[in-house]
Every structure is written in structure tokens, then in C-alpha cells.
């Protein structure tokens with residue numbers, strides 16, 4: 001009997017605390033529910049606008065609010081796991097990485113090459129060609145109405161790249177190289193893809209791979225080049241402001257909302273373009289591995 005009383009006196013207060021926590025969480029949930037745009041909660045079924053997917057306002061920051069935010073975040077991550085971009089398209093890209101590039105997800109066979117130390121000229125050529133490709137992507141997005149959702153995502157890179165190219169030419173006294181073969185070929189390819197507006201899924205594959213490659217492995221490359229060639233200076237190319245995770249997830253959500261209107265055949269077309277995106281994107285990287293530019297020096 002005493003034992004039962006002791007257990008009860010121990011358990012009931014805890015139950016009471018739990019009850020208060022859950023009730024408050026539920027109230028908080030109701031309160032926050034109205035503040036989250038519906039496409040953020042419902043797998044992005046509505047086309048979101050870049051500014052509509054805002055963070056939950058920071059009016060109340062009680063433990064319950066934070067708990068519920070964590071819960072929403074987990075829910076959001078779970079939703080993204082079942083999305084086209086986070087599963088099919090991303091998996092297609094990750095499979096084409098070598099273990100060396102992406103140790104957790106890479107599946108491609110590593111081709112061993114002679115070690116090569118890139119020069120500032122190689123890096124400059126890489127930046128010049130990358131800018132040329134970004135320009136082609138940005139012109140396509142700004143000129144085709146089917147791509148209007150992707151205007152002004154905040155990920156655009158041709159302006160910061162121009163600043164970096166000017167900086168390097170001035171700081172290191174190197175003349176600006178003309179766009180190399182890799183950049184010209186990829187830019188022409190992009191123009192061809194969007195020319196008649198019927199290959200939007202293929203274009204989206206190139207768009208996703210080029211922008212998000214530079215946000216993943218590209219930033220790793222940027223850090224290496226910075227310490228090797230630029231006295232640890234961070235180029236404008238790699239600066240996105242404080243809300244990069246948000247910019248990334250918003251842009252992915254925009255692509256997701258476009259893909260949600262595609263047929264199965266269009267989705268396949270998008271996924272199948274991944275190899276070509278790697279062919280061209282990898283071609284630009286080869287400037288840093290003793291490829292094109294070094295041969296032409």
C-alpha cells in the first residue's frame with residue numbers, strides 16, 4: 001500500500017506536467033497552424049512564390065513553440081523525402097558521384113588521374129566559363145514564361161562571378177581569357193534545350209544540377225582554391241548571405257511545384273538528362289584537373 005502511494009505520488013505529478021506540456025503544445029500548434037503557408041505543409045502542391053514560404057514569425061519563443069517548430073521541421077524533411085527533387089532527381093545525381101567526391105552516396109567508379117595542382121589561370125578560366133553557363137541559364141529563365149517561377153531566386157551567380165573575374169584579373173595582373181570550349185558548348189546546349197519550350201523538364205535537370213552542384217561540391221572546391229590560390233579570400237561567387245538554407249529549400253520547392261504538373265514521361269526525361277548535366281558540369285571542373293585549359297596553355 002505504502003509502495004503504491006509512493007509510486008502514485010511520483011507518477012501523478014509527472015503525468016500532470018506531461019498533460020500541461022501536451023495541452024500547451026496543442027494550443028501552440030493551433031496558433032501556428034494558421035501562420036504556415038499551406039504549400040509548406042502540404043508537400044508543396046501549390047506553386048509557392050519566393051517570398052511566401054517565410055519562417056514562422058518569432059513572436060513567441062516558449063519551449064512549446066520551439067518543440068512544435070522542431071516537429072514541423074521534421075515533418076517538412078519527411079515530406080521532402082517523398083518529393084521528386086529530393087528522391088528521384090537527387091538520387092540520379094548522387095549515383096554519378098565517385099566515393100571520393102561524395103563518400104556517403106557516390107557510386108561511380110573513381111578514375112585515378114595524375115595529381116594536378118591548378119594554377120590561378122586554370123581557376124580564372126573555370127570562373128569565366130561558369131559565368132557563361134550561368135548567363136545562359138539566367139537568360140533562359142528570364143525569357144521563357146514556362147520558367148517564370150525561377151526568376152530572382154537569390155541563387156543567381158553571373159553578377160558575383162563578374163566581380164570575381166575582375167578582381168582576379170586586376171589583383172593578379174592576368175588578362176581575361178575568352179570563354180573556353182567547355183563553357184561555349186554547355187551554353188549552346190542550354191540555348192538549344194529551351195529554344196522551342198518543349199524541353200522544360202530537361203532544362204530543369206540542367207538547372208538543378210548546375211546550381212546545386214555549385215552549392216555542394218562547388219563550395220568545397222571553392223574553399224580549396226581559396227587556400228591554394230587566393231590567400232584564403234572568399235570570392236563573391238560563394239557568398240549567398242545568411243539565409244542560404246532557406247534559399248535552397250525555396251528553390252527546390254519551386255522546382256517541385258513545377259514537377260508536380262508533369263507527366264510521368266516528362267519526369268523521366270528530366271531524370272535522364274542527369275548524365276548529360278554531369279558530362280558538361282564535369283567538363284567545367286576539368287579546368288581544375290589539368291584538362292582543357294592546361295592543354296591549351
Ligand code: HEM
Nearest residue numbers: 090093101102208209210212213216217220277278281282
Ligand atoms: C569535384 C567534384 C564534385 C564533388 C567533390 C561533389 C561533391 C558533392 C557532395 C559531397 C554532395 C552531397 C552534399 C549533401 O547533400 O550533403 C554533392 C551533391 C550534389 N552534387 Fe556534387 N560533387 C562534385 C561534382 C558534381 C557535378 C559535376 C555535378 C553535376 C553537374 C554535381 C551535382 C550534385 C548535385 C545535384 C548534388 C545534390 C545537391 C542537393 O540536392 O542539395 N556534383 N556533391
